[in-house]
Amino acid sequence: MSLRRRITATIAVVSALVAVVFSLTVHYAYAFQQAEEARALQTERVELALRAYERTGAPALGSRVASPEVPLPLREAAEEGNTATLISGSGDDAAVWAAAPTSDDRILSVHSSYAPRLDDLAALDQVLLAGAAAVVALGAGAGVAMGAGLSARLSRAAAAAGHVAAGDHDTRVSEAVGGSARDEASELARAVDGMADALQARLAAEQRVTADIAHELRTPLTGLSTAADLLGEGRPAELVRDRVAALRALVEDVLEVARLDTATQRADLTDVALAEFVRHRAARFAPDVTVRCVTEQVVSTDSRRLERILVNLLVNALRHGAPPVSVEVDGPRVRIHDLGPGFPDALLREGPGRFRKGTSAPEGGGGHGLGLTIARGQADVLGARLTLANHPDDGGALVTLDLAPAEPRP
Known part of the structure; x- marks a missing residue:
């Protein structure tokens, strides 16, 4: 996952957590407040109704005496001599009750629907949900903006570092x-x-x-x-x-x-028929090398530097490899293959180095280990790519010179 996505995901998750905690806090605080207000109101109603009942002996203010509908917990609390309230049911059947004992040992009760308050709570939940979604969206947007800015700066830094390294x-x-x-x-x-x-x-x-x-x-x-x-x-x-x-x-x-x-160093570019160029140089510097052309192509390159690369590669194959040495020209690519022991693992892993010789170099001879280094440097001037590998079938050294991948240094 990219840095921008990590920042966005982190801010979005944190925003969602904050929104959820805030919404739950507001929800339960409002629900508690609604319940307390409803209980207080019912308590006032039952107390007023009780005073009226004690004066007149008849229920008032919508109260009832010895109603069988009074919930059992509320009835038990009133029988113990307490004025109590209770919220029961759910949805449209939700009701808030209040009950109090009378002087004649009866239970006076009042109740009203609690559904409107639940509807208010549901409306608040919708507002909180919309607000939470907006907070998460804004947080994610801020994360995208922050992450994009930081990612763009780091990408530019990486590209600039690549130019410096080049x-x-x-x-x-x-x-x-x-x-x-x-x-x-x-x-x-x-x-x-x-x-x-x-x-x-x-x-x-x-x-x-x-x-x-x-x-x-x-x-x-x-x-x-x-x-x-x-x-x-x-x-x-x-x-x-x-x-x-x-x-x-x-x-x-x-x-x-x-x-x-x-x-x-700068390349002096001219048009070169690659296959013909390779055949002539191979015949001149390595007559025993076999040259095969798969596809003929004219490339724009520096013939002097290209000759230097080819000669170094051929000399390296003849000196450290084993015959037969073959050259294949396929469009802008030149492959040189020998049947020797191949390149050492360290050379394949780290690339050509100064004064690095192959394991087959004879004692006291075999060159001084700069041939591949020079070939790689001249290829860089041409904007070409020089690849070293060992053939998958016979294990011999395989060098590929690709003259097409990049523009030469201006």
Whole structure:
């Protein structure tokens, strides 16, 4: 149940309880007052009738002597020498009685219909019922209004927080929440803004350090590469050049990750025939990969970034998976499947991370664990969705690149 419905239900229930308690209180108070007034009036009548009877010896004021209709409890009270009243019957037969003993040991009684007073009580109950319904309706309406306002503010806060999480650092949750009241929602929004600013400052510092380190490594790498090229032929020289090339690739990848982390990269969109594009890149970088086209479609994307994604995914499948590696193009979707051990559970659960290698990565090799991170970052720039899974039939790694779900960053 949403917060708005909970607030509405709570206010409606409280309003109903208050209305019921108030209505019952008024009902019983009015019923008691009516009964007391009727008893007092009948007592006055029977006393006047008794005085007249004692003077004249004849009933007066509608009284009766030794009436067999007198209710038994009232007769017994009068026989004990008391002046007593009693309300008996219900509905139209309701009556209020009064009885008193006479000097000649007889019982003088008067009675009148109590139905008009019951009708007044029923009319009051109708008014109370209508009032209770109005109170519940107004309470529910107030709950809807209050809940809708709070729910709308929290929804705007959630949407703004989502924009911040997606990399829009200019969005402020407190501005999205709005309102001049310093309530809990405003305090929460300010706390989220403060947390986002602190995290952004820390991330920016980490990105600067990463980029600075990578940039600073470029200069000695250039000299190291030149020196390696001057070495003569032989196994030691070959090993040096191989390690220098690996280190250069690592530095370039780290720089690319740092640029992607800034969320400032923009896609240079062009129309690309996706199936033909995938076939040509696969033939160039992974000739042993099988490409199958289900549906041909022209997509608007950045060909350079798309190539980077495809190459990283193919290299990852060939390095950590097992042949055969197949690529399927279905409209705007590209699926890459291999028959290896599949992605580790931690990778599927947490997503690609920096320097995270698959469990099948060989000791001392297998890349440096940035390939999937770069592919995910480039997909975000394109507005695409990159999904990692294990095939339900053979357990091999299955990567789906969907170029259709969202617009790329403007």
